[in-house]
Amino acid sequence: MAIIGSIIKKVIDVTGSISTEVNAAESQVKVLKQLLEKAQDTSFGKFYNFSSILESEDVVKTFQEKVPYFDYHTLNERWWSQLHEGSEDITWPGSPSYYALSSGTTGKTSKRIPVTEEMIDAIRQAGIKQVTALSNFDLPSDFFEKEIMMLGSSTNLKEHEGHLEGEISGISASNIPFWFRGYYKPGEDIAKIDDWDERIKHIAENAKNWDIGALSGIPSWMELMLKEVIAYHKAAHIHEIWPNLQVYTSGGVAFEPYEKSFNALLGKPITVIDTYLASEGFIAFQNRPETHAMKLVVDNGIFFEFVPFHPDYIQQDGSLTEDAPVQTIDEVEEGKDYVLLMSTVAGAWRYIIGDTIAFTDKERAEIKITGRTKFFLNVVGSQLSVNKMNDAIKDLEDIYDIQLPEFTVGAIKIENEFYHQWYLGSDSELNVSEEELANKLDESLKNANKNYRVARGKALKGVKVKVLPLNTFYEWSGANKKKGGQVKMEKVMKEEKLKEFQAFIENL
Template identity: 70%
Template structure:
């Protein structure tokens, strides 16, 4: 019997039963108050008079009135760049020991997002919440003795002056608690390898030495790693190498587009658990089975606000108009898309993280990521969000019995001068492009009334081209890098799409 695993499982069950369920609104008010108190003497806090906000009768309302919205460019241009000029106490006390490098999904230029000791503590606490939530899943005691494969970016961080830089997954992994290191794979030596293909090769070579019970990482890169391990050992599925694999903690993007592809890699059922760890913080986690929704973490150094995701409130670059209304947890509605704003212990204030979400269960405070503010396809009024696109692609997978883990779409004029949506679908399965286009068009018409109206007017139709999914990974390798936190953009403007088509159609 797995005695040690039974003890751990019992402790987790006990902790979960003893941990009181906080009152969400009160938790969030307390978080905001603590954020303002701690930062009131920073340059940012003095500029926006945090002391006056703290004395206001309605702190939340005063905060929303006095502090404007910030996207990364505005926050960096006006405040965060001062850290690199040697200043301290800019938007959070002291100087951040780390900066998370994020290329995001929309360009080559990297963002450098402060990561404070308070944020590392917040991420650690969220990780403990995630482990505690496992008590809600039907997992055997011996699962808690197995090793965890955390496939992130390199932990070999780069020293820049008085701080270190790397992707958030690498920063987090380089700060894992000592007691967890014996469970953590691929281990410190392999995790430090910066070059993705070399790191995955080492993982494949060592895979049989490990007893992996859980995986953690972004789906697109996790899929590639699992395929490499399967190929290297010449087996038919990953459970022939890791027979005790039972859990996959997915993150960064919606898992549904990858579901069929992963099912082909499993030898037995695996519990997929969604998480929401961004460069700016650990925001939400799935705490119960039977759903892909994640519960917002409301008592852990991050204050949330929500702006209705409507075209009139979104600028072309994905930022918000100054008159965009903001809602709190009591005012949101289920199944409505919102732009997510966060204020954090890393000194991000009313920060547009770039994701759109919807509440699937307001009472439980559970959400789904529905897309990106820049991935909103509204040329000629089609108003397509990524979640609608994901749903339509999943319909194609079911209808044609194929796997489509990746796609990209753009709106542009065809040779006849009319507007079309041009889709590239990543699949190795055989399917007729014209039939796929017709089915995709019909699915989107059924799911989105604005799209249906656009199709009856200025949007002429849909064109589909299937390509090898590896093309998407190679595009990322050329434009950003492989692995880590890198995600493929789903929607491109005409200029970027022109580059994409040249890349896809270049001679072999």
């Protein structure tokens, strides 16, 4: 009998049952006031006169009128760069203990995003909320005695100018509570290995020594790790090695594109729980099993704003125009795409995180990730967002019974005519031609997107498809950024990046 597991489960169930729903709009106003009060004596707070904002009749509206939008480059150049020069009290009191290194999905140069002790605490508190939410998933008692494989970036943080640097998953893992360390795998020694391939090799070698009940990490790298473990032990599926695996906590990207290929690695169904942890904070987590949508963490150190995702408001680099309208959580509409803005306890202000989201249930403050501001293909008016692309790829998977977990697309010009060039990543045995895949992809996009259908009747002449081995995408990430951790494949490539990718393919 799982005595310890029964005790833990009972505590979680009781805690979950007494947890009260918060009013999202009221909580958000309270969070903003707390942020402004805490930062009013910083250089940023004085420059934008946070004290007067706090005295205004409508704090939210005045805040939006006084403080502009910031992307990483503008906030870093004007403000965070002073932190690197040794200054304190710039956008948040004191100086950050950590910097989250994030190359995101678009380039080799790492962003250095401040992570304060208050943010570490906020991430920890959000994690506790997520654990409490497990009471809604009806998991057996023995699950709570199993080990958890957290596949993030290296926890071997680098010391630099009086602080530590690493990816947010590595920072979070290095700050796990002492009581959790016995459950945490692959363990501190393996987690500190910087080289992804070497770390995965050690995980595979030690896999049978662990009783893994849950997995946590980005789907693409999780799949690659599971394949390596399965291959090393010459198993048919991962449940031959980890028979008690019951839960996968996905994160950072929408899980749906990976669902088919991920399930092919399993011996039996498991519970998939989505989370949304970014370098800028713990944003949302799945609160109930009836949906893959995630509940925004509205009462814990982050104030959210939402800009309608429309081509008129998005500039070529993914930033927003100055006149882009903004809405608060009580003003949004369900089913519409929004650019997500955050103001946080790490000193980010009206910060364009780069993701687009949509509300699936406004009353519950539940969202889904729909794409990236830079992953928006608008050549000759096609206006394709990532969620529309994901839906079309899923159609191909269902129609032809294949797995297509990775893709990228860009616009090409042939004899003065525009085409969308798609590269699909698959290790499936294909019984369909690339031409047929292109035609079906084109058909799905026409049916799902009015603007695309109009563009296809005018300047956009067609779709071309090239199927590549899945490993091509992993090696591209390794060559341009690195493998594993928070690294995500770019879904849309501009002309220069697409040429680099094509040259990379030719040289393989």
